[in-house]
Amino acid sequence: MRSLHKTEQPALTWSLTALSLSMLLPSLSTSIATVGLPSTATAFDAPFGVVQWVVIAYLLATTTLIVGAGRLGDTLGRRRVLLGGIAVFTVATLLCGLAPNLPFLIAARAVQGAGAACMMALTMAMAADAVPKGRTGAAMGLLGTTSAVGTALGPALGGVLVGAFGWRAIFLVIVPLGVLAFALVRQVLPGSRPSPAKSRFDAAGTAALAIALGAYAVAVTVGNTSLAVGLLVTAAAGLVAFVLVERRVTAPLVDIAMVRDPVLAAGLTTSALVSTIVMTTLVVGPFHLAGTLDLAPALVGLVMSAGPAVSALTGVPAGRAADRFGSGAVVIVGLGGVLCGTAALSVMPTGAGVLGYLLPLVTITSGYALFQAANNTAVMGHVPAHQRGVVSGMLNLSRNLGLITGASVMGAAFAFAAGTTDVTAATSAELARATHWTFGLAAMLAVLGLAVALVARHRMR
Known part of the structure; x- marks a missing residue:
């Protein structure tokens, strides 16, 4: 925190602490729930396909409501809507932990996702309001770091809690954190002036x-x-x-003319493309490491955790770089790193072993951290203050759509390249071929993203 702003500004420190916690909880709730799915299926004697809706309901609610939540913040006041979102999120999390049956749990997860949509949409907008313009990048990097920490912490924390206390603990442990986030936001964040169009949502x-x-x-x-x-x-x-x-x-939810702006259009497009690539590493990685390199599950998890860890460590330095060298230049550098990493994995021989996968993975995730901090800085600093809520929602939406597309479309491409509908039964040679082809496709997406960013930069000049 001290590196982000002067120590004589405690109000700003507390504001960023409150916003960081509000960003941490939605990502933690996404990743921690996946660990509890097997135990939940056993507890309710339900098939895995039905239990998956514990995760899907949350993601659906977040994805569908996040732009509307951002607009609602612009209309009614961001602090007010953020507090309401945290309250809904915390109460729904408690209901998840106390759920008497599976339909109740799925419904509570959907409500939890609605609260998370408000938190994700408004945290970034309020951070852009709170910090001086020359330090926006550092604030965006800090929020990116906390989101990555939540994603990385979820599986490890969830595994310990499920093993010791059962699946309900993965929800109940978040409740006091939600109460703390509500108290901090209510105490330290200033209110925002509602839009004159507040009656025309x-x-x-x-x-x-x-x-x-x-x-x-x-x-x-x-x-x-x-x-x-x-x-x-x-x-x-x-x-x-x-x-x-x-x-x-x-009073439209999204001004269609606004989407034609080169900075916003490029920011949303590249965000979706890069998120698709990042999800590809999470989908393909376990099969390649276990099936091609024959690693034990513990080692697979250790290698896979390097990605979120690098993102967490790179977030704040990436934001500082955006402030110092300009967000446009850092976006290009970040996309270049993603392209280099995916291109390397598309041709890396199996004989390169774990290091041959790990080094390109670190290149991709560090490039992603650079890109995300700089892209968020460029977009949030470019739009008018009264539109930051809805634009923050749109940025988060593009990221979510990229993650969903990466999990489904790139997963299907991997299975197609392996030549089988059941990748768990594929040979090591088939999995190696599928890894090369899938990351080749990911490299093409990175080239497209780099082209979009370069064209947008040229148009702005």
Whole structure:
């Protein structure tokens, strides 16, 4: 904290502490729940396909509501909506821990995701409001670090809690942290002035966008091809309806003209592409390490944890670099690192062993940390203050959509390249081939992201 701002500014220190905790909890709740799925399935005697909705319900609620939550913060006041989101999140987390049956748990997780949407959308906007403009990058890097810490901490903490106390403990342990976050935000963060358009919240646009995003998110996670096609058609129809609504209402959820801005358009596009690549490392990595390199599960987990660890360590320095050298230049450097790492994995021979996978992985994740801090700084510093809530929601939305797409589309590409529908039964040679092809595809996405960023930078000049 001291490196981010002067020690004589305790109010700013406490503000960033409160916002960091508000950013930590949603990412921790995402990753910690996955560890408890087997125990939950046993406790409720439910098939794994049904228990997966404990995770999916949370992600769906977060993805579909995050832009609306950001706009609501701009309309009613960000501190007020953030406090409401933390309260909803904390109460729903308690209900998850006390759930008497699986449908109740899934419903509580959806409500928890709604609270998390408010927290994720408004934390970044309030950080941009709180710090001096020359230190926005450092603040964004700090928030990126806390999010990465939450993601990395979840599996380890969840495993200990489930083993010692059962699956309910993974939710109950978060409740006091939610209470602390609420108290800190209420005590140290100043109120924000509501927008003059507070009585004109775009409910129709919010509903249309939620339908489109929800249909897409479910489409890429279901295994039924015909159902997936129907949902994709629904998503497209919802998106068309959303654009039509936004062009007609007086206070739109998202100003369509705003999306044409080169900085915002490039920031959202590259965020989705890079998040897709990062999720690819999480999907492909375990199969490559276990199936191709024949590592034990403990060693697989250790190697995989290097990615979030590097992101956590690189976040704050990446933000400082964005402040010092300019966010545009650091975005290019970060995307270059992602491209180098994915290109290396697309040709790395199996004989290179663990180090041959680990070094490119570290290159990808450090490049991602540089990109994320600089991209968030560029976008949040570019938009008007009264639109930061909705734009923060859009940035988080693009990241979520990238993660969902990476898990589904890149996972399907990996299985296709392996030549089997059951990758657990693939040979080491088939898995090695699939790893090369999938990271080759990821490298192409990185090239596309780099091209988008360079074109946007040229247009701004």
